[in-house]
Amino acid sequence: MHIKLVGVVGAGQMGSGIAQVTAQAGIEVVMHDLAPEFLKRGIDGIGRNLDRMIQRGRFKPEDRDRVIKRVQTTTNLEDLSRADFVIEAVVENEDAKIELLKKLDHVCPPEVVFASNTSSISITRMGARTSRADRVIGMHFMNPVPAMKLVEIIRGLATSDQTFEQTRALAERLGKSTMTAQDFPGFIVNRVLLPMINEAIYTMYEGVGGVTDIDTAMKLGTNQPMGPLELADLIGLDTCLAIMEVMHRVLGDDKYRPCPLLKKYVDAGYLGRKTGRGFYQYDKQGNPISPAQ
Ligand code: NAD
Numbered sequence: 001m002h003i004k005l006v007g008v009v010g011a012g013q014m015g016s017g018i019a020q021v022t023a024q025a026g027i028e029v030v031m032h033d034l035a036p037e038f039l040k041r042g043i044d045g046i047g048r049n050l051d052r053m054i055q056r057g058r059f060k061p062e063d064r065d066r067v068i069k070r071v072q073t074t075t076n077l078e079d080l081s082r083a084d085f086v087i088e089a090v091v092e093n094e095d096a097k098i099e100l101l102k103k104l105d106h107v108c109p110p111e112v113v114f115a116s117n118t119s120s121i122s123i124t125r126m127g128a129r130t131s132r133a134d135r136v137i138g139m140h141f142m143n144p145v146p147a148m149k150l151v152e153i154i155r156g157l158a159t160s161d162q163t164f165e166q167t168r169a170l171a172e173r174l175g176k177s178t179m180t181a182q183d184f185p186g187f188i189v190n191r192v193l194l195p196m197i198n199e200a201i202y203t204m205y206e207g208v209g210g211v212t213d214i215d216t217a218m219k220l221g222t223n224q225p226m227g228p229l230e231l232a233d234l235i236g237l238d239t240c241l242a243i244m245e246v247m248h249r250v251l252g253d254d255k256y257r258p259c260p261l262l263k264k265y266v267d268a269g270y271l272g273r274k275t276g277r278g279f280y281q282y283d284k285q286g287n288p289i290s291p292a293q
Contacts, residue, residue, distance in 0.1 A: 001111065003170055004028060007083030009100060011042030011073070013236070013274065014117055015089035017145025020046045021174045023070035024146075030072045030079055039073040046071065049146055081107050085170060087139060089117040092242035097121060098129045105130045113163050115139035119239060120186045120246040123156035133158035137167050140187060141176075143235060151176040154187050185250045186243060194243050197235075200228035201259040204279075211279050211291035229279040230288070232262075233272035241266050 004027065008019045011033040019029045019042065033039050046068060053059035072079075080086060086104060090096055101114055108114075113135045116126060127136030138154025151171040155164055164180075171178045181187035186194060200214050209217065215227020232240050244258035265271075265278065272278030273286050280288040 001084060003084045005030060005083050007080035007086040008089065010089035011039050014141060014143060014145060016042035016045045018087055018089055018141055019071045020049060021146055023067045025174050028070050030074060030083060032074050032077055032080060036075060043073060077103055078107055083112060085113050087115045087117060092119055092239050094121050098126055101126055101130050113137060113166055115167055117141055119190050120243040123154050123183045127156040127158055134160040135163050137163050139167055149177050151178050152187055152189050153178050153180050154183050156183050185247045190243050194240060197228045197232045197240060198244055198259055201262050205259055205261040233278035233280055236274055237262060237265050237271050237278050
């Protein structure tokens, strides 16, 4: 099937990024979220990203409005009935994702693939709650979507070869490289990355080092472009905690125990860049001002 219209559910940092790269590839998008202000925030984010790319000479100014116009927005899920392929990027919560997929199952024609951008949740279990387990797949984009090359593809137990090929072809049309992971919590990227981030938080919790010491150590000492605490703030501390909880619960090994400090920050609403405060404090443009005290 030639994909002409992609449905994106969730207009947060990942959903809006996915909508942006899809529109940049010349494909129409219909993006859904629960309220108009979330959709506006998503569209504004796309505009700011494109402006930054124009400033750096990586995008033609005359294409800016054309790309944004390709992204229609809606709070009505029924509008996704026209989509040829749907990508969900709602919060990292299994119940929320399953409830959404069940609704989409009624709205979308049976041949339409549902790709989940989940960071850790079982594709097999989500697929089994729909009437199209063979057409449910993991399509894990990296953050920030426009800048990052990789899409990790995860097959559920029932995912068909056709669904896999269609998903891989779409990722390549969006200019991404792909690899495949088996359906276990965290897949490959987050199974390796999140324990490191969680350990960095433990290091801070136990007083081994402060925010700047830990991030400087890992940037200059292990050649990472971002320190783990800075990266945790970018991912979102709520998302980091949700991923650690899935790995801890499902794999049953205490090496995945989320750091109590991570839980405390999430309880306080310190979710990282998206709320202006996490391990660092941020200005309105999302630039770090200082480590949070
Ligand atoms: P976010 O908090 O920025 O955005 C989530 C959006 O989903 C919000 O706008 C919210 O209003 C919307 N939403 C929630 N429930 C909804 C529903 N039922 N219907 C429609 N919209 C709904 O989160 P995010 O960082 O964009 O993460 C989204 C997904 O992408 C998660 O599954 C996350 O694990 C995954 N992911 C995140 C990252 C990252 O670095 N943040 C990287 C890869 C994958």
